[in-house]
Amino acid sequence: MSMPYQQTGNQIDYQEIKQTKADLKAEVHFIGQIVGGLDFQTDDGLFCELAIDCGDGWDLLQPGNNKGIQTQTSYANPGQLFSWGHPFDLHFSVSNLIGWPKALLKVWRLDSSNKIDACSYGTAIFPRSAGYHQVTCETWTPTGENLDLEIRKPNEDLATNTDQFSKFDRSLDWRFQALSFYMENPPRLTTLAPLTTDKGDFARRKILNSISNGKVIMEVEVVMKNFKRLSFSGQ
Amino acid sequence: MNTRNYKKDVSDQGSIKGQTNQNFGYSQPQQFQDGISRIQEEMMDPRNIQPDSMFVNFSGVLECGECEDEESLRIEYAVKYGGEDWTYLKTSNNADDAEPSGISQLSTSRNLHSRNIVWNFPFECNFQTKNIFGWPQVVVRLSGPDFMGRSVAKGYGSVHVPTQPGYHERVIRIFKPLPISGFTGFLGYLLGNTAELKNFDKVISSGEGREVTRVKSVGYVKVKFHVTLVNFDKFGYL
Numbered sequence: 001m002s003m004p005y006q007q008t009g010n011q012i013d014y015q016e017i018k019q020t021k022a023d024l025k026a027e028v029h030f031i032g033q034i035v036g037g038l039d040f041q042t043d044d045g046l047f048c049e050l051a052i053d054c055g056d057g058w059d060l061l062q063p064g065n066n067k068g069i070q071t072q073t074s075y076a077n078p079g080q081l082f083s084w085g086h087p088f089d090l091h092f093s094v095s096n097l098i099g100w101p102k103a104l105l106k107v108w109r110l111d112s113s114n115k116i117d118a119c120s121y122g123t124a125i126f127p128r129s130a131g132y133h134q135v136t137c138e139t140w141t142p143t144g145e146n147l148d149l150e151i152r153k154p155n156e157d158l159a160t161n162t163d164q165f166s167k168f169d170r171s172l173d174w175r176f177q178a179l180s181f182y183m184e185n186p187p188r189l190t191t192l193a194p195l196t197t198d199k200g201d202f203a204r205r206k207i208l209n210s211i212s213n214g215k216v217i218m219e220v221e222v223v224m225k226n227f228k229r230l231s232f233s234g235q
Numbered sequence: 236m237n238t239r240n241y242k243k244d245v246s247d248q249g250s251i252k253g254q255t256n257q258n259f260g261y262s263q264p265q266q267f268q269d270g271i272s273r274i275q276e277e278m279m280d281p282r283n284i285q286p287d288s289m290f291v292n293f294s295g296v297l298e299c300g301e302c303e304d305e306e307s308l309r310i311e312y313a314v315k316y317g318g319e320d321w322t323y324l325k326t327s328n329n330a331d332d333a334e335p336s337g338i339s340q341l342s343t344s345r346n347l348h349s350r351n352i353v354w355n356f357p358f359e360c361n362f363q364t365k366n367i368f369g370w371p372q373v374v375v376r377l378s379g380p381d382f383m384g385r386s387v388a389k390g391y392g393s394v395h396v397p398t399q400p401g402y403h404e405r406v407i408r409i410f411k412p413l414p415i416s417g418f419t420g421f422l423g424y425l426l427g428n429t430a431e432l433k434n435f436d437k438v439i440s441s442g443e444g445r446e447v448t449r450v451k452s453v454g455y456v457k458v459k460f461h462v463t464l465v466n467f468d469k470f471g472y473l
Contacts, residue, residue: 029367031395035408036452045449062368072445074410076452083410083452085392086442089317091368110449131399221398223367226471235473 026094026230027061030101030126032220034071037082037107040214045073045110046082046119048216052090053196055099062091073110081217097232101126104195105137105216111184118188120213123195127222129234135218140210141186143177151206287365289472290465293396294359297339297375300456301350302389302409308352308379309341310456314360314396315440317369324361335360336436341379367472371396374436375407375456385427390453393439396460403460410450 037046050069052060060066071084092101102125109119122139146152180186189195194205227235277283297310314335316323325332339356362371377390390409397403412430414420423429432438438445467473 029370029398031367031370031398033393033395047446069442070446071442072410072448072450074450074452075413081408081452083392083408083450085408085410085439086445087372087393087395087440088442089368089370132397132403219395221370221395223370223398223472225367229471 024226024229026227026232027225028092028094028227029223029225030088030090030092030220031223032218033087034069034084035081035217035219036074036084037214037216040076040082040107040119041078042109042119043075044112045075047071047073047108047110048084048086049106049108050088051104051106051192052101053104053192054092054101055096057094057096058099058101059093059095060090061093063089100128102196103137103218104192105139106192107139107213107216117185119186121189121192121195122216124216124218127220130222130224130227133220133222135220137216137218139213139216141213142189143180143209143211144175144187146207146209286466286469288363289365289467289470291362291364291371291396291462292360292465293371293460293462294357295373295458295460297354297356297358298457298459299351299353299355300377300407300409300454301352302377302379302454304350305352305377305379305389305454306350307341307343308377308389309339310354310356311338311376311378312336312356312358313374313436314358314371315374315436316362316371317366319369320364320366321369321371322363324363326359326361367398370398372440373407373458374439375409376435377409377454377456381424381427381429383427387427387429388431388435391432391435391439392456394458397462400462400464403462405458405460407456407458408452409454409456411453413449413451 034048034050037048040046048069048071050071052066052068054060069086069088071086074082074084076082090101102123105122105124107119107121108116110116118141120139120141122137124135124137127133127135194208222234224232224235227233297312300308300310302308314323323335335358337356337358339354342352342354344350344352358373360371372393372395374393375391376388378386378388381387388411390411392407392409394405394407397405412432414423414430420430464473
């Protein structure tokens, strides 16, 4: 096995290359853009917010601030793509593979009176293999809380006093649905915890009722460093 | 072994042209004429040299596209890349080759039934880099004549250059900024001041400050990329 030689300028010096610790650390780049939204069936303008959720072993090296992404507001004819076209370039250093990055998406609606309101939510997982991927994330809109005691009972903090409501149809919360019909704004999630898997409040997701909504399309190129050297799959 | 016994006897002076053994019994410095030792051959083998930068060479064609109901369009592109780590390698000393960009011809759709406009506009860029962050993206601007014949912007879009070597096809979704109000839009239509982006390449490639803009989807552009990557395996990628 030959020794690697450092090439400095025109002269070839015979030196040992000191391998630094950074050379053996796994790194991942997610390079791509949020292309747009499809099938949202609305005349209003839509924009998308993206927050990155990853484990403790993932260090976002570049860009320096992780304040998330907010795209432009787009209008579209029925059946057309709401084009956001927002590029992103994420550089992670991986010391622990647990907590592979996820994109928590929230689609907002801008109506004709310039008021914004939540439209739908979704979670997309960044691809785990190198190359070009088209990630489609179906989104859902919450319509209320499920009052079914069988679902809520195991958790004391989730069980509520539901005696005054109809005992025939405990799964539908008519209050929220009536309010959203007259006020034209769906209920919002107070926290993004139901979208992630590794925060403690993910268990609250079981009490939600939701309705399906459109899909968000992202194109991501994944570039991995040292995955093969460390015997991680995907490169 | 490729070494040659270059130590000649004093009696052999005239056999090699221009070579005289002046230093009697004094070992010559290792100046080989045409044979090289195995060590030097190993040192010059590119597989053993640790390079100090990676190279990304790509070329492609902005092939064709559609924009709602437009008949004549030209396409302009600019390649935006991360500032510090990336160096654009120029191929000529022309002033218009300072930054990778170009403007195509004004092309028209073939007949009334199809809105497909063909540019077939080739481009080639070569970059030197030490970091993947700031991977180049191709930002495009479609422009064409309005009802008075003035050239106005009809749409914008962007796409990242593929990160895997080889041939790739991509579709760029084109959007157009909307005017602030109906009146501004109408006045802009008459005067040729439709809603446009100043410095479109910086605005679209970075994504900063776009939260307040309103746009509408208007079409697409098909691009073909051919990518070659150099030294990526030596740095641990690929």
